[in-house]
Amino acid sequence: VLSNQVNRGVLEGKRDLTIVALDSDWDELISKYPDDSLERVTSPSHLAYVMYTSGSTGRPKGVQVTHTNIVSLATSCDYVALNSETVWLSTGSISFDAVTIEYWGTLLNGGELVLASREVLLNTSSFKSLILDKGVNTLWMTASWFHQVVEEDTSIFASLRYLLVGGDIVLFNYTNTVKELYPDLKIINGYGPTENTTFSTTYTIEKTQTTLPIGKPIKNSVAYIVDSAMNLVPVGVVGELVVGGSGVARGYLNNEELTNDKFISNPFTAGDRLYKTGDLAKWLPDGNIEFIGRKDTQVKIRGYRIELGEIENALSNLVSVSQCCVLAKETSTGNKILVGYVVSEGVFDKEAIQQALQEDLPGYMIPSIWIALDTMPLTANGKLDRRALPEPDSTALSTKEYVAPRNETEEQLVTIWQ
Incomplete structure (x- = not known):
C-alpha cells in the first residue's frame, strides 16, 4: 500500500522509494483477496x-x-x-x-x-x-x-x-x-x-x-x-x-x-x-x-537484367575497396546508369578499380559513375543508409577519359553523333 507521499515521489521521477507504515487493519484488508496461485493467462502463441x-x-x-x-x-x-x-x-x-x-x-x-x-x-x-x-x-x-x-x-x-x-x-x-x-x-x-x-x-x-x-x-x-x-x-x-x-x-x-x-x-x-x-x-x-x-534492387539496363548485389560482391573482393555500394540512377533522358560509391584504402583510383572489375564482370555491369567517400552514411540502426548517399554529377559519366577527334573522318563522326 503506497502513501500519497510515495505516489508523489514516483510522479516526480524520484528514485528513492519511501518506507511507509502499513494500515493497522492489514490482516482484514489482505483477507479479502484470494491466496491461490495466479491464473496463467499467457500462452506460447500469444x-x-x-x-x-x-x-x-x-x-x-x-x-x-x-x-x-x-x-x-x-x-x-x-x-x-x-x-x-x-x-x-x-x-x-x-x-x-x-x-x-x-x-x-x-x-x-x-x-x-x-x-x-x-x-x-x-x-x-x-x-x-x-x-x-x-x-x-x-x-x-x-x-x-x-x-x-x-x-x-x-x-x-x-x-x-x-x-x-x-x-x-x-x-x-x-x-x-x-x-x-x-x-x-x-x-x-x-x-x-x-x-x-x-x-x-x-x-x-x-x-x-x-x-x-x-x-x-x-x-x-x-x-x-x-x-x-x-x-x-x-x-x-x-x-x-x-x-x-x-x-x-x-x-x-x-x-x-x-x-x-x-x-x-x-x-x-x-x-x-x-x-x-x-x-x-x-x-x-x-x-x-x-x-x-x-530482389527489388534487380534492375534492367540496356536490356540486361542486373543484380546490384553481384556488383557489390565483386567490388568488396578488391583489396583497395574498404566499403562500397552500387545504385542504379535514372538520367534526364530516362535511361538508367550504374553509380558506384566507394570508401577506398588510400587514394581512390577509378581506372584501377574498373580494370579489376573487368576480370570478373561483363562491361554492362561496371558502374559508369564513381563517387569516392570518406565514410558510408549509416541509419540509426547502424545499417548502410542508401537514401543518404549523394546524388551523382551526370558530367562525371564515362569509364574513359575524353579523346578528341584525331582526323577528318572522326571529326565527321563526332559532328553526326553529338
Whole structure:
C-alpha cells in the first residue's frame, strides 16, 4: 500500500522509494483477496511484441512476434554459447530486432545483460572502456559499424569470445584483420529478417579471400532457394531465399493482404509456414548460402537484367575497396546508369578499380559513375543508409577519359553523333 507521499515521489521521477507504515487493519484488508496461485493467462502463441520494420520499401510494417518465436531463438542457439558465463553488451536500438537475441539470449540463459547509451557506444574510447570494465565477452554489431570500428581501434575486440556481425554485407578484409590479431575470437555472420525473429542462418567466419556466405539455417529453422514458381533451384543458381521454422512470425499487424503474400504455407512440409524474404541468394557446393542482394534492387539496363548485389560482391573482393555500394540512377533522358560509391584504402583510383572489375564482370555491369567517400552514411540502426548517399554529377559519366577527334573522318563522326 503506497502513501500519497510515495505516489508523489514516483510522479516526480524520484528514485528513492519511501518506507511507509502499513494500515493497522492489514490482516482484514489482505483477507479479502484470494491466496491461490495466479491464473496463467499467457500462452506460447500469444504476442510478445510488434516491431515495425520498413525493410527496403520505406513503408513501416508491424511484425507480430510470439513468445514461441523468442524462446526458440534464445534457448536453442547452436552458433554461440549462451549460459551463466555470458556477458552481452546490448548495442541494438530497442526498435531493432537484434535486441531480441541480446535481451532474451542472456536473461533466459542466466547470463548478464549490459546496457549503455548511444553516446557511449559511438565513442570508441568509452565503448572499449565499458567492454573491459564490465567483462563483456559477447557482442553484436551491424556490418557497417563493425567496419568502422576495425578502422579506428581493433583492440576493442581483444577480450571478446563471440562477435556477431550482420544486417548488411560483411567484408572479409575486415574480418581477416580481426582474426589475424585474435584467432580465438569466434566471429559469426548472422542473417535474418525480423519476420523470422532476428536470425535465420549463421556462418562462422575464418580467414578467406572470397565473399563471406551467410551460412546455413540455425537450429529449428529451414531455408529454401526457389524460382518465381516456388520450384527449388539447383546449387549455383540464383533464386529467392525463403525461410521457415519456429521463428516465423504471426504476420503483419492489420495488413492481411501483405501477410498472405509474404507468409505462405510450406509446399515441401505440410503444416509449416514460410516467409518470402525478397532476398536473392544461391547455394554453394559446401551447403552454405551466398547472399546476392535484394530482389527489388534487380534492375534492367540496356536490356540486361542486373543484380546490384553481384556488383557489390565483386567490388568488396578488391583489396583497395574498404566499403562500397552500387545504385542504379535514372538520367534526364530516362535511361538508367550504374553509380558506384566507394570508401577506398588510400587514394581512390577509378581506372584501377574498373580494370579489376573487368576480370570478373561483363562491361554492362561496371558502374559508369564513381563517387569516392570518406565514410558510408549509416541509419540509426547502424545499417548502410542508401537514401543518404549523394546524388551523382551526370558530367562525371564515362569509364574513359575524353579523346578528341584525331582526323577528318572522326571529326565527321563526332559532328553526326553529338
